[in-house]
Amino acid sequence: MTPPARPPLTPLEHDLAGLGRSLAGAPGEPVALPTRNDAVVVRVGDVVVKAHAPGTDPHALQARLAACARLRGIALPPLKTTVTWVGGRPVTLWPAGEPVDHADPDAAPWEDAARLLAALHAVPLRELPPLPPAGGPARLARTLARLDGDTTAEADAVRRAAARLPRVWEPPSGAGLTHGDWHLGQLVRHGNGWLLIDADDLGGGDQAWDLARPAAWFAAGLLDPEAWRRFLSAYRAAGGPALAGVADPWERLDLPARALAVQLAAGALATARRESRPIDEVETALVDACRRIAAL
Template sequence: MTTHQLLPALTARAMKAAHTQTPTCPCGATRTLTDRPDGTVVRHADTVAKAHAPNTDPTDLTARLRTAAQLTGMLLPPLDPTPLHLHDRQVTLWPYGTPVDPDDPDAAPWEAAATLLAHLHRTPAPTPLPPMRGPLKALRAITRLREVAGDHPAAAPVLNAWTSLPAWARAEAPQPDTTTLCHGDLHLGQLVRHPAPDGPWLLIDVDDLGVGVPGWDLARPAAWYACGLLPPDEWTRFLTAYRAAGGPAVPADGDPWPALDIPARTLTVQTAALAIVKAVAADRPLDEVEGAVVDACDRMGSVPPELAPGFAK
């Protein structure tokens, strides 16, 4: 199904669900919130419909939906814990939540994100789940880099950094933790307030939810901090809140980096790979932020992971 065909069908699903939830639905325009190859999301009134990536495993997705339906204080619960089938796509239905305002960085809910993660990591999975998909997404980013931009001047340090990672981080071996419940793709875009507009913060997007290494969920802010892209005070707020909530990914005190170094390195490599792919597709040079993550990959090569107190130090 092409995007031209998918959007009207997905919109119809969202409208039907909205009218079922609220027969007096105020309607109004249906908005496309996201339209990417890995997911298309539309909103009608207070209902959101998501078409997941092609080839999404329906059994794994159902397990993730059931988990979200049971962990309602941490994850946004779906309207239906069973995915729908829309031609060749799996579709899920959700209540609308107010996202983080990208234009107000001072209001970024770092403490809320950290606390939710800590609670998630301490909660046994209520139903059997597949592995958390973070390493697999990193592998896909590297595969894409090799396919379309392997000869780019910035690709070499990124690929060198990738080969220095352990097999589990490259999705070539099982993760060393097979029981801890993880989100798998934590960033501030994965939080919403529900009920909208000012309910409590909840985590969204269950596509990568599973069991695995909990440090992965701290890896993106850790990597941003290590690359100099996240101010130290914001990183400290996040880490302090996670520890205060009893998060198990790092020690309760002392240096957190031994637990975070491998995940943070891997997320940096993934970010750099995707940055190069996007720059090549747009026929433009890397911007300042993209250059910073590539430079961090270059620095990784000079310090083995087991010796690194943070790869940008």
């Protein structure tokens, strides 16, 4: 069967590909990679070029790049530690890695991911360039705003769940180094092992937020309990500070997990509305989780 033809590159993607060719060892055909709606990513050979969202603070991004360069063995180091500009967008350059195969959930590297997060969380903020706050709470607010104008019962359930969340998020005992938007898509295999990617939300914050997405999926019945157990056990065995000193991990995870359930449901509804389609089974489970949160 002939694979479907790739759509032609947009002007911005074409310019990013040109930048990638200048650094790639063996350039090859440029490929636009799937990503969030507000970012543009192109791979050229062994180089990945990312145009960050319009409005990205270049000074914060610069600090996050410098931090990644120091997080050897934990985060993928950038090819350049300075922000480049293309088409008025801040751009960063990275070595290409192999992402997690989402078509094979049984092979998902839950233990490796947990150990990487534990190692990241153990790095003192004072050892890195001054970083902005981690982006998790701000991402929640931005995603909820995408529901503006949606008057469906599902959107109402998500808003009612959001109303049950605290308006200010404070770490239980001071801010620690936090990825800010962690999920399995934020891992790539590079060199001898897995590394964290995507520094857009790296900063000081509540480290439990980094565990909240798989916690929310587990609570919504969308993550296999054994996968959740493996992830949680590996994080705790590695000394992960987000759960230090608590016998029950949900003492720290409950509120962040609720917040991520709301964020994921809001994003799912906004995407379904944009694509003019009904919500699917997974999206329905997230909305149902919001209904349970709203009823608490």
